Amino acid sequence: MRHRSPVRRRRALLASLAAAGLLSSLARTDGFAAEPETDSSGKPQDVRLLDTLTVPAGTTGFGMPFGGLSGIDRDPRTGEYVAVSDDRSENGRARFYTLRLPLDGAAFATDKPALDGLTVLADTTGEPFAPKAVDPEAIRWTPGGESLLWTSEGASSAGQPAFVREAATSGGYLRELPLPKAYAPVRSASGTLTAGVRNNQAVEGLTLSPDGRKVVTITENALVQDGPAAGLTVKSPSRLLELDRRTGKPRAEHVYEVDPISDAPTAPLPAPVGTYAADRGVSEILAINDTDYLTVERSFASGVGFSIRLYWTSTLGATDVSAKEALSGTGTSWKPMPKKLLYDFTTSGTDADNVEGITWGPRLPDGSRSLVLVADDNFGFNGGVTKFHLLSVRSGLLAHRTPDVDGDGAVNARDLAAIPTAGPAGDLDGNGRTDAGDIRLWISYTRAFPTAQKAGSRPPGATPTRAPTPR
Incomplete structure (x- = not known):
């Protein structure tokens, strides 16, 4: 040659x-490279926080608490948003909302979202979910707004598997997109979780490729057999999974490394929990193109609060690990997805709170793209409130x-x-x-x-x- x-x-x-x-x-x-906008200190600004809309604690809508918002998506045809609540059918029915967040220039036009509707999610039986039978975490419109894809973290501690399902706009069950066997929770005779998704750290993120052909999920932390959960000095190898939307079959799988926990806890959580707590994980993912994504990494420490960071990552150059039942063990090798920090809320002077959802918003007057993020209020626990954040992404960046x-x-x-x-x-x-x-x-x-x-x-x-x- x-x-x-x-x-x-x-x-x-x-x-x-x-x-x-x-x-x-x-x-x-x-x-070759256009210079990004700069702030007063001359620091490049690839991503900027433009506005934050805070929903008062205790707000209700359509007879149920307006809270627990863990996923959000915008239909570019209509401008309408869908947001899923992570209510485990305990404060109300498992549900999603349709709403509007109009802009006035580069800011939210109103001091509260305009709620258009509440839709109850149905189980495979056609009935609403029983209490504690589901844990909704992410939601996306399918192309054309004809249906919705959504995820549940399940409850590994109780043997309840995570899932990805498609629902009609009426909330009715349409089908399930099966997760690989490696994701199923496995417990020993003593009840110890030995494999599968970790409890409350499962399929937290969901997005679709821009052409709508791929459904992409990401685990909040590593599968049990893959490695440790994120610690103060330890990264966690979570899995990004690509599924064919038409067939539901896996296409590829890559490792995304979650950074270590940002802070150590300094005080216990309020009663009835009363323990010191700290964790970090991927709370959502958003497709940029067919190979690149935005991820939200959420770190929490009791007594300190939340640290929210937005990353740019890609599957290009990363190993396809779809044939691996486990990432750890002798002879196991893989290359993770590269990633780059795009925005850190701790530098904004704004308390981001528990950000769990992200979607592309409308084009802004200056031509830049916008991002809309939503924070889960945990139904008021530990002082949480629902927040919507509006960010701009510099033109020519992604x-x-x-x-x-x-x-x-x-x-x-x-x-x-x-x-x-x-x-x-x-x-x-x-x-x-x-x-x-x-x-x-x-x-x-x-x-x-x-x-x-x-x-x-x-x-x-x-x-x-x-x-x-x-x-």
Whole structure:
């Protein structure tokens, strides 16, 4: 096999860019990367907190407590949001709300959400869930708003499995998308959990790929057989699972490492708990494109409060571990998903509270994309309140389409060379054309995740992907 020299490869790349008229465009921008907005100190601002809407404690809606909001999604066709409550059919029925959060410029237009409806979720029997029979955590519209996908953490301590289900907009059961066997809780004769999802740290996050073909879940912490839960000095290898939405079958699985707990507890929780507590986990995930995601990592310590961080992560360059029943053990090796911190609420001066949901919001007046996050009030326990946060994401930061332009599972110079002639797959910024902005986005990705680049080789277990189309 003949190998072209680096000089010849670079010449070929530059020739392809010049042929598409992109080389001169890049030169006019004075460098490849556009500079982000800065604050008064000159610090780059990729993500900014614009506004926070706080719902008073004790608020009710349609005869049930308006609380426990653990997942949120916006229908881009109508602008309506859906939010699921993690009520285990104890304070009211297991349910979701439809609501509106209108904006006035770059802020919430009202001091409270406009509730449009409450829908009770049905079990497989067609009846509402019995008390403690479910723990809803995440929810997403399917393309066109025809149905809803949602998750339950179950209760591993009681042998109750987690699940991913599809529901009609009326709340009725449609089908279940089976989780792999490794997720099922297994207990010893003495009652110790030996495998499967951890109790209250199970399938916490859910998103769909932009084309609607993939359903993606993520566990809050590692499966029992995979490794430890996050500790003060210990990371936790949670699993990101890709399912085919049509068939429900697994497509791939990758490891996402949860950071250590941010703070040690300084005081006990209120009665009736009364113990010191601290944990950290992934509370939600949101697709950016076919390979990249935003994750919310929530850390809590009693006496301190919540620490909420937003990360950018990717499956590119990560090992597909779908064939592994366990990640730990002799001879086990894998490469985790790379990730980059995008926003830390502790630097904002705002108490984020218990953020558990995130969705893309409407486009803002300055052209940037918005994010809407929701905090679970835990029905008032430990002083929690429901909050909605509005964030802006700098234009040109995140690609609407995967930087793996040629779909070979690797990010390298071949993708950059392919952009000018790749059609929709090369339109990384989603503006309907291929130009210098797409080149800048590709280069921005390789700077953010240099370890994700694979020069001419596919990462273990990776399979070619097709560039997504807008949902």
